[in-house]
Amino acid sequence: MVFVLNGEYQSDSSQLLTSLLNAMLASPTVLPSFEKCDVLAALIFLGEGSEPVSRTTIMKELTLKEGPVKTLLKRLEQNKLVTRVGNKGHMLTDSGKEWNGSIRKTIVDFKEVQAPGVSLTEFAYAIQLRGISGLIDSGIEQRDHALLVGGSGATTLTFEAGLLKVPSVSARVIDKKTLKGLLS
Secondary structure: OOEEEOOEEEOOHHHHHHHHHHHHHOOOOOOOOOOHHHHHHHHHHHOOOOOOEOHHHHHHHHOOOHHHHHHHHHHHHHOOOEEEEOOOEEEEOHHHHHHHHHHHHHEEEEEEEEOOOOOOOOEEEEEEEOOOHHHOOOOHHHHHHHHHOOOOOOOOOEEEOOEEEOOOOOOOEOOHHHHHHHHO
16 A cells, blocks of 8 residues: 655655654754644544544534644645545545555454453453554553543553563453453
């Protein structure tokens, strides 16, 4: 698959994704008040349906204020990833759909789950990522970033060779009941 960013064609999607996210946050004056994860969430959210999505709906879904969402949508439009459909809202362009497909190869699923003993709260959001366990060091980095964007924390788990593990803590697997719940 070949992607276009600012008129340049590239085929390395992971390097290009990093370039896109950096371009979305770059500013000669004031940095935007959205994060890289908001860019990814917007692309994924806009790709879930076939109808235009209003700015208000995007604000609620991403839990961002109007200004950051306006800036985010403007930058997605500048990179030809979304288009405005009259007063109905925004939807992905063909290029945006390709990006969404590429992102979804890594970000497989995300949903609210019950994970007692793993989460600090009764309900938590699980994000299933594929093919990146080698990039996880201790999991502390993910927790720190979750705190920076307003989360109450993050527990990073890896699933390798049929075992669910907490990186850098031990090779011990999570109990079978929790494993079954998370995998379901």
